[in-house]
Amino acid sequence: MSKIMKIDPQKPVDLSAQIAQAIRDAIVSGQLIVDERLPSEAELADQFQVSRPTVREALKRLAAQSLIRTQRGATGGAFVNRLSFEDAYSQQITTSTLLLSMNAVDFDTACEARYALERACAPLSAQRRTADQLATMRAEIFRQEQPGLTDEAFCASDVAFHRALVDGAGNPVLSYQLAGAVEAMQPLMNMITFTARSREEIISLHSRIVDALQEREPDIVDETLVKLENYTRKLAQDVADRRKKAV
Amino acid sequence: MSKIMKIDPQKPVDLSAQIAQAIRDAIVSGQLIVDERLPSEAELADQFQVSRPTVREALKRLAAQSLIRTQRGATGGAFVNRLSFEDAYSQQITTSTLLLSMNAVDFDTACEARYALERACAPLSAQRRTADQLATMRAEIFRQEQPGLTDEAFCASDVAFHRALVDGAGNPVLSYQLAGAVEAMQPLMNMITFTARSREEIISLHSRIVDALQEREPDIVDETLVKLENYTRKLAQDVADRRKKAV
DNA sequence: AGACTTTTAAATGTCAGACAAATAAAAATT
DNA sequence: AATTTTTATTTGTCTGACATTTAAAAGTCT
Numbered sequence: 001m002s003k004i005m006k007i008d009p010q011k012p013v014d015l016s017a018q019i020a021q022a023i024r025d026a027i028v029s030g031q032l033i034v035d036e037r038l039p040s041e042a043e044l045a046d047q048f049q050v051s052r053p054t055v056r057e058a059l060k061r062l063a064a065q066s067l068i069r070t071q072r073g074a075t076g077g078a079f080v081n082r083l084s085f086e087d088a089y090s091q092q093i094t095t096s097t098l099l100l101s102m103n104a105v106d107f108d109t110a111c112e113a114r115y116a117l118e119r120a121c122a123p124l125s126a127q128r129r130t131a132d133q134l135a136t137m138r139a140e141i142f143r144q145e146q147p148g149l150t151d152e153a154f155c156a157s158d159v160a161f162h163r164a165l166v167d168g169a170g171n172p173v174l175s176y177q178l179a180g181a182v183e184a185m186q187p188l189m190n191m192i193t194f195t196a197r198s199r200e201e202i203i204s205l206h207s208r209i210v211d212a213l214q215e216r217e218p219d220i221v222d223e224t225l226v227k228l229e230n231y232t233r234k235l236a237q238d239v240a241d242r243r244k245k246a247v
Numbered sequence: 248m249s250k251i252m253k254i255d256p257q258k259p260v261d262l263s264a265q266i267a268q269a270i271r272d273a274i275v276s277g278q279l280i281v282d283e284r285l286p287s288e289a290e291l292a293d294q295f296q297v298s299r300p301t302v303r304e305a306l307k308r309l310a311a312q313s314l315i316r317t318q319r320g321a322t323g324g325a326f327v328n329r330l331s332f333e334d335a336y337s338q339q340i341t342t343s344t345l346l347l348s349m350n351a352v353d354f355d356t357a358c359e360a361r362y363a364l365e366r367a368c369a370p371l372s373a374q375r376r377t378a379d380q381l382a383t384m385r386a387e388i389f390r391q392e393q394p395g396l397t398d399e400a401f402c403a404s405d406v407a408f409h410r411a412l413v414d415g416a417g418n419p420v421l422s423y424q425l426a427g428a429v430e431a432m433q434p435l436m437n438m439i440t441f442t443a444r445s446r447e448e449i450i451s452l453h454s455r456i457v458d459a460l461q462e463r464e465p466d467i468v469d470e471t472l473v474k475l476e477n478y479t480r481k482l483a484q485d486v487a488d489r490r491k492k493a494v
Numbered sequence: 495a496g497a498c499t500t501t502t503a504a505a506t507g508t509c510a511g512a513c514a515a516a517t518a519a520a521a522a523t524t
Numbered sequence: 525a526a527t528t529t530t531t532a533t534t535t536g537t538c539t540g541a542c543a544t545t546t547a548a549a550a551g552t553c554t
Contacts, residue, residue, distance in 0.1 A: 014506095014507070014508095015507080016508090017310075020311065027345075028341065028345065041534080042534090050508080050509085051508060052509090052510090053300055053507095053508070053509070053510090054507085054508060054509080056300075056304060056536085057303060057304055057508095058307075059535095060263060060304045060307040060308050060311070061310065062311070063264075063308065064267065064308035064309070064312050065312070067345075070535065071517080072515070072516040072517060072533095072536070073515095073516050073533070073534055073535080074516090074517055074518045074519065074531085074532060074533045074534065075517070075533080076516075076518090076533075076534045076535060077533095077534065078535090082349045082350070083342065083346050083350075085346065085350065088342050088346045091338075091342060092339075092342070094275065094312075095330065095339070096423075096424075097275065098314075098330045099330050099420075099423065102281055102329050102330050103331070103332065105419070105420060110420055112371070112420075112421075113421040116367040116416075117364055119367060120364050120366060120367035121363065123363075124359070124363065169363075171360050172350075172352070172356070173347070173356055173359075173360035173428070174360040174364070176346065177343075177360060177424060177427060177428055181424055184420075261535095261536070262536080263536085263537090287504080287505065288505080288506070289505090297537080297538090298537060298539075300537070300538070301536085301537060301538080304537095317505095317507095318505085319504095319505060319507070319544070319545040319546060320506080320544095320546025320547060321502085321546055321548065322546070323504075323506060323545075323546065323547090324505065324506080325506090
């Protein structure tokens, strides 16, 4: 392999991290292309003048970022992985969720971002939504109406509803970008206890959204999302208030 | 450590990947909290009944996802890492960039998503922008006006301009979410050759945006972003047309 | 007693060497 | 020609050892 990748053993950075960074740089820069095979672990160890276990550790770093996949066998090895929308989606959700919880992001901040971004989809979703997506949204509304549904399941259904709404925009980049925004809020939403009355209100707003999408009326989608945001914020505020009172 | 984490050696998944997943699940679920120390490598090897190198590989997977950080020494070990906005930002940019390039996402799709999301920031940015952010945007406009600036530098300045615009919304979750959208397009934008005339037009639109932000006029920000999107798309289309002609 | 230096112990980082498991391709067999 | 077996190569995992780092403990000096 003629790709130029270097590490500096004098640097106060672990060798495995340096090797991983060098390979990542080669991937990001296009020097290593999708499905291309990397040299074997033994060859990489030679090239970087380190031991094989150190190379393995570097490769595990890359695998954890979905940048490579490995395969055993005669024609095995490490290959540059095509980062799929699915992988990216999943990473996005985990990252967003941790980001919010670890940094104690408050409900209002998260809610504001989520609805701002979701409303950005409204025009495209009104234009491009498919019958399947409408059906998904209606199925989720139906689920939300079921008696005895736990709050957790209600929240999960809410997420599914909004995902279908976002997917209606027919832009995979948008769907990916919004994956975190919508799903990261689930833990925060799980703090809310949804009374029969609040569920009814949310379901009513969901229905209005799906109707407006069907009729291709983005303005109504947008203003209903605003209403939904305000209502959700109020519910969260009620929870916070009740907590203050209980202390 | 009383945290329940299990792996199944019969599963066709690498042991190190399973161990990493078990620890990640414990972090995501809140069982392991920020700054908490994990057991030593030797202890983990005991607990999971694997060798220490296998534990190390698992820990490298987690480190690559910024979920843990390790430290040598008597009181060293692996600690649950607080995922910072900076880390998340950086990951987001890398992921988004690779996603677009590896999946051959076309310019229009990426552009559409980016501007839809950016326009979602307009009302908040108009409301909350600071003098610093305005100054940053004006500095970037000044840079863009400089003669002899390479196209690459022009694109980088464009990114910096739009980042300041997004940061003006004063919502860190929004800034994080949009990091990918704005920066991932840089490689795509780098394909465009900006003539003096096109730069002039872009700079003019940038100026109008920053003026509208200063005057807190979100509608003008919005419609100018639409113009910018259309103009950018046209430039990219011109490049594509020229490529077709050259074949 | 306080400040400074040295030693200690415990952890991660790296290495060498060996064997196991998986896998496709080549060779042998039917 | 189709099927089975063998081969070669790779990754996956292990054992064992040593190096480096680091904070804390112990020792020394003023």
